[in-house]
Amino acid sequence: MRRRDISSKAGFVALIGRPNAGKSALINAFVNDRIAMTSRKAGATRKKQLAIVTRGDSQIIFIDTPGLDNQSGKLRDFMRKEAQNAIEGADLNVFLADMADRTDNYETFLSVGGGKQHIVALTKMDNFTNERRIKKLAEYQKFSDRFLAIVPVSAKKNDFAPLLDEIAKRLPSRPFYYDPDDLTDLSVREIYAEMIRQALLDSFNDEVPYACCVEIESFAEDERLDKISAKIFVEKPSQMAIVIGKNGAGVKRVGVKARLLMEQFSQKKVFLRLEVAALRAWSKDDKQLARFGYRGGV
Ligand SMILES: Nc1nc2c(ncn2[C@@H]2O[C@H](COP(=O)(O)OP(=O)(O)OP(=O)(O)O)[C@@H](O)[C@H]2O)c(=O)[nH]1
Ligand SMILES: [Mg+2]
Incomplete structure (x- = not known):
């Protein structure tokens, strides 16, 4: 055990970028499971979440972050x-x-937070021909004194091993922080709450999903069945009517x-009871934000 501690490497790696860049999808690909919510709509991730990737003697603890915007x-x-922390x-x-993306977004990142050591990863490369990939990589070369490495990746094609290699070789020598079997710091209860938010984002357009937050009221785990009762809060009665829909549809x-999503994740039956309530302007109220975990902490 002592020998392993001395030879092992471990460290925290923040995954940052603009909303919709593909951070959470890559997080899920790293651990080969749906631990983080993803969406074609920007602004999905609201809180930091860890994804623990243990390979051989190295443990990379990724921090998924909300997209950087103004x-x-x-x-x-x-x-x-959350992202800055x-x-x-x-x-x-x-x-x-x-x-x-145009390189302007990277330039903006450099001007606000790019002082620290970082690697650039260009994702969704599955959308690009080899020729266009090379052209894109060349566009970033003018910033080569700012980054440690640049690596193309694809969450969709599970193509990210070169990125893990680039990270692993720069990790400090340290014992592992987490059990190698751990995938994330979120509890199943928290993952389930995010899955309800994911379903809301997938089901409604415009401002409605952004006005939603989810509170798990009760959670009973069993070997074969999980029973969850949750409340969806929106900000106005008109949004409540949309979420409930005609005859509750x-x-x-x-x-x-x-x-x-829950059944796929837990590989067991799930019984889910949902309620919808309006909590006027919760996103502007410090007390309510704290209640939903959107305040303070690091
Ligand atoms: N083709 C392709 N699409 C991808 C890939 N990775 C992510 N996407 C899509 O990009 C969209 C955004 O992905 P997310 O992972 O939610 O993006 P994010 O950076 O976490 O976004 P925020 O949480 O809003 O900051 C989703 O529709 C994904 O399916 C990829 O490697 N290839
Ligand atoms: Mg995200």
């Missing part, structure tokens, strides 16, 4: 702080950009989607 509001301020607390950062759809 939107205002108390919830957005919290999300920005991750950047500051990590041993190494990975700036993740969609390969289709809206919330039913959300329930079916969330339950499928």
Whole structure:
């Protein structure tokens, strides 16, 4: 055990980038499971979440972060702080950009937080021909004195081993922080709450999913069946009417989607009961934000 501790490497790596870059999808690909919510709509991730990747003698602890943007509001301020704390607390950062993005976004990152050591990863390379990949990599070469390495990746094609190699060789020599079997710091209860939020994002357009938050009221785990009762909070009665839908069709759809995600994840039956309530302007209220875990802490 002592020998292993001496030879092992471990460290925290913040995965940062613009909303919708593909951070959470890559997090899921790393651990080969759906531990983080992803969406084609920007602004999905609200809080930091760890993904623990143990390979041989190295343990990389990725921190998934909310996308960096300039939107205002108390919830957005919290999300920005989450990302900043991750950047500051990590041993190494990975700036993740969609390969289709212009390099301007990277320049903005450099001007606000790129002082720290980082690797650039260009994702969704499955959308690109080899020729276009090479052209894109060349565009970043003018910043080569700013990054440690640049690596193309694809969450969709599970193509990220070169990125893990680049990170692993820069990790400090340290004992592992987590049991090698651990995948994340979130509890099943928290993952389930996020899956309900995922189902809301997948089911509704415009502002409705952004006005939603989820509270698990009761959670009973059994070997074969998990029973969950949860409340979806929106900000206004009009949003409540949309989520509930005609004869409850809206919330039913959300329930079916969330339950499928939960069952796939836990490999057992799930019984899910959902309620919808309006909690006026919760996202502007410090007390409510704290209640939902969107305040304070690091
Ligand atoms: N083709 C392709 N699409 C991808 C890939 N990775 C992510 N996507 C898609 O990109 C969209 C955004 O992915 P997310 O992982 O939610 O993005 P994010 O950076 O976590 O976004 P925020 O949480 O909003 O900051 C989703 O529709 C994903 O399916 C990839 O490697 N290839
Ligand atoms: Mg995300």
